[in-house]
Amino acid sequence: xxxxxxxxxxxxxxxxxxxxxxxxxxxxxxxxxxxxxxxxxxxxxxxxxxxxxxxxxxxxxxxxxxxxxxxxxxxxxxxxxxxxxxxxxxxxxxxxxxxxxxxxxxxxxxxxxxxxxxxxxxxxxxxxxxxxxxxxxxxxxxxxxxxxxxxxxxxxxxxxxxxxxxxxx
Amino acid sequence: xxxxxxxxxxxxxxxxxxxxxxxxxxxxxxxxxxxxxxxxxxxxxxxxxxxxxxxxxxxxxxxxxxxxxxxxxxxxxxxxxxxxxxxxxxxxxxxxxxxxxxxxxxxxxxxxxxxxxxxxxxxxxxxxxxxxxxxxxxxxxxxxxxxxxxxxxxxxxxxxxxxxxxxxxxxxxxxxxxxxxxxxxxxxxxxxxxxxxxxxxxxxxxxxxxxxxxxxxxxxxxxxxxxxxxxxxxxxxxxxxxxxxxxxxxxxxxxxxxxxxxxxxxxxxxxxxxxxxxxxxxxxxxxxxxxxxxxxxxxxxxxxxxxxxxxxxxxxxxxxxxxxxxxxxxxxxxxxxxxxxxxxxxxxxxxxxxxxxxxxxxxxxxxxxxxxxxxxxxxxxxxxxxxxxxxxxxxxxxxxxxxxxxxxxxxxxxxxxxxxxxxxxxxxxxxxxxxxxxxxxxxxxxxxxxxxxxxxxxxxxxxxxx
Numbered sequence: 001x002x003x004x005x006x007x008x009x010x011x012x013x014x015x016x017x018x019x020x021x022x023x024x025x026x027x028x029x030x031x032x033x034x035x036x037x038x039x040x041x042x043x044x045x046x047x048x049x050x051x052x053x054x055x056x057x058x059x060x061x062x063x064x065x066x067x068x069x070x071x072x073x074x075x076x077x078x079x080x081x082x083x084x085x086x087x088x089x090x091x092x093x094x095x096x097x098x099x100x101x102x103x104x105x106x107x108x109x110x111x112x113x114x115x116x117x118x119x120x121x122x123x124x125x126x127x128x129x130x131x132x133x134x135x136x137x138x139x140x141x142x143x144x145x146x147x148x149x150x151x152x153x154x155x156x157x158x159x160x161x162x163x164x165x166x167x168x169x
Numbered sequence: 170x171x172x173x174x175x176x177x178x179x180x181x182x183x184x185x186x187x188x189x190x191x192x193x194x195x196x197x198x199x200x201x202x203x204x205x206x207x208x209x210x211x212x213x214x215x216x217x218x219x220x221x222x223x224x225x226x227x228x229x230x231x232x233x234x235x236x237x238x239x240x241x242x243x244x245x246x247x248x249x250x251x252x253x254x255x256x257x258x259x260x261x262x263x264x265x266x267x268x269x270x271x272x273x274x275x276x277x278x279x280x281x282x283x284x285x286x287x288x289x290x291x292x293x294x295x296x297x298x299x300x301x302x303x304x305x306x307x308x309x310x311x312x313x314x315x316x317x318x319x320x321x322x323x324x325x326x327x328x329x330x331x332x333x334x335x336x337x338x339x340x341x342x343x344x345x346x347x348x349x350x351x352x353x354x355x356x357x358x359x360x361x362x363x364x365x366x367x368x369x370x371x372x373x374x375x376x377x378x379x380x381x382x383x384x385x386x387x388x389x390x391x392x393x394x395x396x397x398x399x400x401x402x403x404x405x406x407x408x409x410x411x412x413x414x415x416x417x418x419x420x421x422x423x424x425x426x427x428x429x430x431x432x433x434x435x436x437x438x439x440x441x442x443x444x445x446x447x448x449x450x451x452x453x454x455x456x457x458x459x460x461x462x463x464x465x466x467x468x469x470x471x472x473x474x475x476x477x478x479x480x481x482x483x484x485x486x487x488x489x490x491x492x493x494x495x496x497x498x499x500x501x502x503x504x505x506x507x508x509x510x511x512x513x514x515x516x517x518x519x520x521x522x523x524x525x526x527x528x529x530x531x532x533x534x535x536x537x538x539x540x541x542x543x544x545x546x547x548x549x550x551x552x553x554x555x556x557x558x559x560x561x562x563x564x565x566x567x568x569x570x571x572x573x574x575x576x577x578x579x580x581x582x583x584x585x586x587x588x589x590x591x592x593x594x595x596x597x598x599x600x601x602x603x604x605x606x607x608x609x610x611x612x613x614x615x616x617x618x619x620x621x622x623x624x625x626x627x628x629x630x631x632x633x634x635x
Contacts, residue, residue, distance in 0.1 A: 042364070045364055045367075045378075046364070047363055047364075047366075047367045047368045047374060078370075078463075094464075095369075095370065098349070098483075098488065099345070099350065099483070099488070100346065100349035100370070101342065101345065101346065101466040101470055102463065102464055102465060102466045103466075104465070104466075114466075115466045115468035115469060115470055115621075116342075116466055116468075116469065116470040116623065117483060117484060117623050118623055118624070130554050130562060130566060131483060131484065131487070131562075131566070133487060133488065133562045133563070134562075155369070
């Protein structure tokens, strides 16, 4: 006890005490180790992407299979292919932007109506009735040699309807 | 040393084995009884003597002990359930069917696990209420209050992760709705939800993640925190001592030995509750719907019952307000309770005092009058997003109604403060009780008064649409 006290008083006044330097070094090392461990854990827990699952480029069919003004369910792409009256295509992700329920198309009402909290959306996916906070997400559509293909890898969140996102053949 | 020698002088091996297990005769005097409590690993969680008054049924209702017992029931039934379960979408649902049809007592085991888990949510909340209303969260007990809330959150987490495992429609959509709420947390929400789900939607990775959390991380944390909770109860001087509202001086501390007074009550209580759970589980099967179908959301799609209050809020507010902001404020308020609910030395009295009792009654009446009226008004009259069409939904359907809500609370508080000259303690009690009853009403509305398309309807019509 006495020797400890002597040590600390003996070094007083010097710019950095050896004891403090070592303490700081330990703290920094400990902190780095914690950050490293946290990073490794987070990296380890990242989503595992399995091959052949929903998430790739999916062919929906020929352009002529979809008459203007129709909405067709594409189960393998988890989306609805909406062909607007002017002939443009939108691939609308069926996952409700409110709480993730699958939104079915109501043919008679010409609306998407969510069963969970009764949000409804028009043929472009725009919100007709809240609580959904934004339009339904869409998938990029490419039309190659008359075939409509849907890229399900990257859903696009829309804050509002943008006519530039409609794809024409 | 001499004693050991005499121990080993038992005439045969069986006698020595029996002796190694512990005392062969029950003690006959208080000294011996106290000794026995101290010497036994399980019993020594208790002190050797306890204040006679804390043994009253009508003070603690045995809620803490019941929670601990339910946890033991859940762990032991859970281990058996694991032996007949594979956490993969291809196998999980079939495993549950096999458990129900082709496994001896499999259905009973599942029912006991299911109903105990649901009962635990209820009992843990009631335990929290008992502690709050008798002032058991104050002073040094603040730490145990916080530990208790963390355990309550773990209980909810355990329930929620377990909810997915049967992989039926109920499970799939309740978890979809529940995890989507997460993604509304600004910045952190989306990555957090992806991490938990292991992808963009509930799928195989989600099932495996939830299974791992449900069978290892959460139960281990629970057992560790429960040990801390018990230890802190002893450290803080045991339970708060009940006294009558009119008693001003500290009650006399008449202590009785733990054996038999406390232990006998605990055993009777535990056996009675085990009987109730068993009989209930034999009569009422745990729900199981058709196999999970990601294409078809059921109508209505409801979260587990303990989250229905939250889901009801989502019908009235933008999700960032209804599912993140308001619950977040309430949770922080709960955690910080011991540090602002101060003043008034009324520990051990239900509702703190006669006036406190009146305040609580006032809060209950106010909530019962205001909440249904507000739900109806918001359902049929208020339409913020239509009235403020050019504003983002977060403001028109979230912050604007929240502002009115806060104003309402402020006015209620003013009334209590000015008209009734309430102390700080009584104001906290009033607001807490109001929020509690409001949450109960929201939960009941969500469970019983929401039918197809989450429309408001009478309870007897809710099931009729199916």
